[in-house]
Amino acid sequence: MNRVKGMRDFDTELINEKDRIISRAEEVFTSFNFKKIDTPALEYFDTLSKQGAGGDEIENQTYNFYDFSKRRLGLRYDLTVPLARYLSQNTNFSIPQKLQRTGKVWRYEDTKKGRYREFSQCDIDIVGSKDMRADAQVLFCAYCALKNIGLSGFTFHINNRKLIDGVLNYIGIKEEQKTGVMRTIDKIEKLSKTELYREFAKYNIKKIRADEILNCCRLEGSMYEVLKGIKKRFPVEDEATVREGFLELEKLAEYLTAYGINNACRINLSIVRGLDYYTGCVFETKIKNEEKLGSICSGGRYNKMLGSFIGKDVACTGISIGVDRLLDYFIEIKKEEKTKMNNKAIFVANADEEHLVSAMNLVALLRKKLKSGSFIVETDAMGRKLSNQIKYADREKIRYVLIVGKDIETLKKVTFRDLDKHSEKQINADLAGIKKLIQ
Amino acid sequence: MNRVKGMRDFDTELINEKDRIISRAEEVFTSFNFKKIDTPALEYFDTLSKQGAGGDEIENQTYNFYDFSKRRLGLRYDLTVPLARYLSQNTNFSIPQKLQRTGKVWRYEDTKKGRYREFSQCDIDIVGSKDMRADAQVLFCAYCALKNIGLSGFTFHINNRKLIDGVLNYIGIKEEQKTGVMRTIDKIEKLSKTELYREFAKYNIKKIRADEILNCCRLEGSMYEVLKGIKKRFPVEDEATVREGFLELEKLAEYLTAYGINNACRINLSIVRGLDYYTGCVFETKIKNEEKLGSICSGGRYNKMLGSFIGKDVACTGISIGVDRLLDYFIEIKKEEKTKMNNKAIFVANADEEHLVSAMNLVALLRKKLKSGSFIVETDAMGRKLSNQIKYADREKIRYVLIVGKDIETLKKVTFRDLDKHSEKQINADLAGIKKLIQ
Numbered sequence: 001m002n003r004v005k006g007m008r009d010f011d012t013e014l015i016n017e018k019d020r021i022i023s024r025a026e027e028v029f030t031s032f033n034f035k036k037i038d039t040p041a042l043e044y045f046d047t048l049s050k051q052g053a054g055g056d057e058i059e060n061q062t063y064n065f066y067d068f069s070k071r072r073l074g075l076r077y078d079l080t081v082p083l084a085r086y087l088s089q090n091t092n093f094s095i096p097q098k099l100q101r102t103g104k105v106w107r108y109e110d111t112k113k114g115r116y117r118e119f120s121q122c123d124i125d126i127v128g129s130k131d132m133r134a135d136a137q138v139l140f141c142a143y144c145a146l147k148n149i150g151l152s153g154f155t156f157h158i159n160n161r162k163l164i165d166g167v168l169n170y171i172g173i174k175e176e177q178k179t180g181v182m183r184t185i186d187k188i189e190k191l192s193k194t195e196l197y198r199e200f201a202k203y204n205i206k207k208i209r210a211d212e213i214l215n216c217c218r219l220e221g222s223m224y225e226v227l228k229g230i231k232k233r234f235p236v237e238d239e240a241t242v243r244e245g246f247l248e249l250e251k252l253a254e255y256l257t258a259y260g261i262n263n264a265c266r267i268n269l270s271i272v273r274g275l276d277y278y279t280g281c282v283f284e285t286k287i288k289n290e291e292k293l294g295s296i297c298s299g300g301r302y303n304k305m306l307g308s309f310i311g312k313d314v315a316c317t318g319i320s321i322g323v324d325r326l327l328d329y330f331i332e333i334k335k336e337e338k339t340k341m342n343n344k345a346i347f348v349a350n351a352d353e354e355h356l357v358s359a360m361n362l363v364a365l366l367r368k369k370l371k372s373g374s375f376i377v378e379t380d381a382m383g384r385k386l387s388n389q390i391k392y393a394d395r396e397k398i399r400y401v402l403i404v405g406k407d408i409e410t411l412k413k414v415t416f417r418d419l420d421k422h423s424e425k426q427i428n429a430d431l432a433g434i435k436k437l438i439q
Numbered sequence: 440m441n442r443v444k445g446m447r448d449f450d451t452e453l454i455n456e457k458d459r460i461i462s463r464a465e466e467v468f469t470s471f472n473f474k475k476i477d478t479p480a481l482e483y484f485d486t487l488s489k490q491g492a493g494g495d496e497i498e499n500q501t502y503n504f505y506d507f508s509k510r511r512l513g514l515r516y517d518l519t520v521p522l523a524r525y526l527s528q529n530t531n532f533s534i535p536q537k538l539q540r541t542g543k544v545w546r547y548e549d550t551k552k553g554r555y556r557e558f559s560q561c562d563i564d565i566v567g568s569k570d571m572r573a574d575a576q577v578l579f580c581a582y583c584a585l586k587n588i589g590l591s592g593f594t595f596h597i598n599n600r601k602l603i604d605g606v607l608n609y610i611g612i613k614e615e616q617k618t619g620v621m622r623t624i625d626k627i628e629k630l631s632k633t634e635l636y637r638e639f640a641k642y643n644i645k646k647i648r649a650d651e652i653l654n655c656c657r658l659e660g661s662m663y664e665v666l667k668g669i670k671k672r673f674p675v676e677d678e679a680t681v682r683e684g685f686l687e688l689e690k691l692a693e694y695l696t697a698y699g700i701n702n703a704c705r706i707n708l709s710i711v712r713g714l715d716y717y718t719g720c721v722f723e724t725k726i727k728n729e730e731k732l733g734s735i736c737s738g739g740r741y742n743k744m745l746g747s748f749i750g751k752d753v754a755c756t757g758i759s760i761g762v763d764r765l766l767d768y769f770i771e772i773k774k775e776e777k778t779k780m781n782n783k784a785i786f787v788a789n790a791d792e793e794h795l796v797s798a799m800n801l802v803a804l805l806r807k808k809l810k811s812g813s814f815i816v817e818t819d820a821m822g823r824k825l826s827n828q829i830k831y832a833d834r835e836k837i838r839y840v841l842i843v844g845k846d847i848e849t850l851k852k853v854t855f856r857d858l859d860k861h862s863e864k865q866i867n868a869d870l871a872g873i874k875k876l877i878q
Contacts, residue, residue: 001524001748003478003524003528004479004510005508007479009478009525012474012476014477019475030815031815032817033835036451036454036458037450038453040443041480041557042545050440063512065505066504068499073502085440086448088440089441108507118481131821131822133818134820134821136799255795255799258795258800260800260803357694360698361697363698364579374470376470377470377471378472379576381535381568381573381576382535382568382570382573398472
């Protein structure tokens, strides 16, 4: 039997590293006062495909089906739409709501290296603030989380949908062409120039106009540098949407500087993000020299999406850490550490069947007396003879072995073997004697 | 929009308590040297419905569907069948494999209080040992995990499928009736006597024979007491299957006594568990005076299931903690604790817009210098005036507020307010001064 196509199993090394990444992120989220919530893996398909959320187009990317009562369900493809649904069922919330979620999401996409049909995200969102200090807080929190995970050399690439929208107005792109154009801009790094022209042509954008768009998107650099460039090239004073976007980016740059993370931030006009629900600043995160990995932390401001669920607009901004991409990165760079003996592990062996119960007694004693969680206390589950029990301890990198044999009866002694130092001696089978040797 | 029927959202209190339960269990599992793995939520339906795993009958209880490439998929209904599939793809494993998994599972079942269509399990399994010391280890580990979660007053109810099978032979139940009879025995506590007769009748079991079965199942009590009762009433010497089951239970009782948990264990002949894949000892766990909650930790030995995946039998035994049932129990008994101010939380307020950047600088300083994770450092995300910022801090139970205003410029001072003591003073805006007051 195979695992489902495009999904992966996690062996012990992989799941332990994944757990580490998630707990490091959550630790920082909590220290920023983001409160955790959780929602089911399944949502009604109407929720997932709602106009303003995923829209009709997500149908082909979503695992969806009818249940036995003919309800149409789908596996969530992100943690943002379920958040909106959650809040729509508890509309009395005070603002701001600062929320974090961690969980698996599913997308029926082309499978290639580094893309999985099941993957995990860690999200934070600030609900109810339209102020740029919320966006800055989200980015600062993501920065601290990525640092806490152990990442360095990463850069936030920031853009603003309003700015791009205004620029497209200025170039003369029609309203009905914009979604298509945005989606094409989102592919700039993935497609060749010819392919991009072909994409633009789908939306009736000629080559010369496409070049204009591509030129605009080329602006990229440190925040104040790009802000200067925008002022020079675009009608910041004349076009209201351009101005709004510009001012938002300018504020954001000021706040990110105040938080001292400006060196990790750039403005990049080619970043628009695929999803329709973004309305203001958008963010992606790239690791230096690992650009092919894609964005490991993405998000932005979505001031309209909640409105389509609860009837009135609520400003939101948030970011999502792509746990599986980070995981692949960390597993890849993890040095070939020679697995060492575990100093915090004891194997209690029974020299023969007659001393099995005494060995079990000792296991129970150690487990009661050694601080739980700080020690592995292991024993045979197979009924193996002594030499094979010790082989198992060795394979499991358990450093200390206590052998319970006939000396336990009269002398109350056991054999203590250190598999790292290859030493062995008789010791008293009491806690004091054992503790001295293993700590 | 609603959440999907039968599933639940987790607010912050609920998810934090759930995370606590899981991490307490995993901590103990790891200290018993169970290695964590993880598998996808989706499996091919053929895997889930395999003969010897779930079988055809799980079809109606499983969320299953065809994907866009006409592959039939299903959401896993437990963590045991995916374990078998996982091992079947890595058949070189050494034995024993001691594995733990935590995750959500889905069942399309009647929804009633305490039953969810999405719920979480924490599992441990020992793969490759047919010895009763493995079953004892699994139960001892579950015992320590439940204790570590904070549970007391729980009892393991233990039975053996071979014993019951032999007893049914002895009574004269035919092979083809047995599955039905086992499934009916599993409902003894849920159904009335009349309903039980009706169930038995479905398998052609007359009332008098049904009474015989029900009488056999009435044996329940401390382990050695019930073992004595079995010896008296059943043909332990003459019927091979009865004898095998009896000897297994006897060994298990010896080992559980050696581990010192015999007082938490009973033999109960009415425990058979629904699933077909159990072949030896089976376990359920009940909380005293909370019997209606059902079993909060269940499992048993399944020596055949892996064989249906990898072609040769591999003996396995394991147990699964029902996280959601435990969660409901703990949330219910949680005393109405008056929410106290959080002593490990600071809110940095800006007295006015001119001092926003200075406030952000201070946030960045505190975040860098206070040990990450040990403090919440919060600040305004809304652009609110000072009094409303403080109201928010109060609502969030953040005890300490630092107000950054004009004194920061010339005097390098901020106002320190303790929302618990309702005190306020001017202090130096440096780390030493702040640390002294909050620690």
